[in-house]
Amino acid sequence: MSKYIGRKLLQFLIIMVITSVIIFIMVRLSKTDPLTAIVGGKQTSAETLEQLKIKFGLDKTFVQQYFSWIGGLFRGELGMSFKYQISINELFADRFPITIGLVLLSTIIALVIAIPSGVLAAVKKNRAADRIISIISVFLAGCPPFFMSLLFILFIARYLPSYQFTGGYSNFREYFLRILAPSIALAFTMIALACRITRASMIEQLNAQYTQTAVSKGVTERQLVWGHNFRNAVIPVLSVVSVQIGGMIAGSVLVENVFSLSGLGTLLIDSIKTSDYVVVQDITMLMVLIFMVISTLVDILYALIDPRIRAN
Numbered sequence: 001m002s003k004y005i006g007r008k009l010l011q012f013l014i015i016m017v018i019t020s021v022i023i024f025i026m027v028r029l030s031k032t033d034p035l036t037a038i039v040g041g042k043q044t045s046a047e048t049l050e051q052l053k054i055k056f057g058l059d060k061t062f063v064q065q066y067f068s069w070i071g072g073l074f075r076g077e078l079g080m081s082f083k084y085q086i087s088i089n090e091l092f093a094d095r096f097p098i099t100i101g102l103v104l105l106s107t108i109i110a111l112v113i114a115i116p117s118g119v120l121a122a123v124k125k126n127r128a129a130d131r132i133i134s135i136i137s138v139f140l141a142g143c144p145p146f147f148m149s150l151l152f153i154l155f156i157a158r159y160l161p162s163y164q165f166t167g168g169y170s171n172f173r174e175y176f177l178r179i180l181a182p183s184i185a186l187a188f189t190m191i192a193l194a195c196r197i198t199r200a201s202m203i204e205q206l207n208a209q210y211t212q213t214a215v216s217k218g219v220t221e222r223q224l225v226w227g228h229n230f231r232n233a234v235i236p237v238l239s240v241v242s243v244q245i246g247g248m249i250a251g252s253v254l255v256e257n258v259f260s261l262s263g264l265g266t267l268l269i270d271s272i273k274t275s276d277y278v279v280v281q282d283i284t285m286l287m288v289l290i291f292m293v294i295s296t297l298v299d300i301l302y303a304l305i306d307p308r309i310r311a312n
Contacts, residue, residue, distance in 0.1 A: 004300075008296050019288050020285060023284050073285070077089070082279075083276045088278060088282055098179065098256070098261050098263035099265060101183075102182055102261070103252055106184075107245055109187040109191075110194060111190075114195040115198055117191075118196070119199075121195070121198075122198070122200075136192075137191075141193060149258040151185075156181060163177075163181070164177065193240055197236050198233065198237050202230065214228060241298075245290075245294050246291035250287065264287075268280065
């Protein structure tokens with residue numbers, strides 16, 4: 001098991017290094033001068049521009065800027081925003097709770113709905129419950145998060161005009177209410193896919209030989225479904241969920257903008273518009289890091305659930 005974990009961690013490091021280089025190069029393909037974001041389009045003397053270049057490290061070579069950025073990430077120093085002229089750590093401290101809360105709550109909502117629905121559809125295969133769940137899943141799979149966000153806003157404006165999903169928050173209740181509606185809108189795609197994968201995987205396990213043997217031994221349906229079948233069916237579900245969490249992180253960018261939430265997604269869009277390179281790099285790298293951490297943890301969880309995976 002230790003060798004398997006070591007191999008996965010090595011893959012993680014290699015992918016993160018390659019990704020960091022790609023992000024650094026891609027961000028700098030823009031023809032917009034970052035000094036424009038720093039001075040805000042104002043007339044500035046050559047001496048002042050030179051001082052700003054030195055202050056923000058723009059006087060260094062391309063390679064030096066890369067290693068300076070990576071070194072800062074390892075030290076937990078994310079750099080300074082060109083636009084806001086403050087530490088990016090401060091920007092993230094205000095906005096990170098919105099984005100991470102949005103993704104986590106969406107994942108919880110999706111799993112709480114999708115897994116029981118998928119199991120029910122499999123147990124009631126080809127019956128009314130299965131058909132209803134399948135139709136709803138197909139519909140939700142075709143609805144992108146930004147579209148569902150727009151529908152939610154129209155619904156809230158018409159039927160829940162007192163509900164507030166914009167502005168700040170001073171306690172957990174306000175924070176929860178700010179992210180609740182966006183989280184539901186973001187969860188729909190995962191609900192659809194996780195439900196369909198759970199159904200397909202559970203049907204395969206219900207038709208397996210060991211299921212018939214367990215039934216003949218008098219195992220109750222509840223014990224069989226949740227104690228045996230679901231445990232064997234969960235690996236494909238975890239695979240889909242891990243990928244979908246990565247999709248949610250990307251989808252949160254659009255959802256935050258539709259709901260006017262002050263999260264990392266909104267900050268990313270604003271930073272792209274103003275060529276705030278370092279902020280774009282940091283947010284993109286953070287999103288990749290979260291996705292890779294989740295993917296690596298899921299792979300390790302696979303190995304714990306099914307020892308055969310360790311041998312591959």
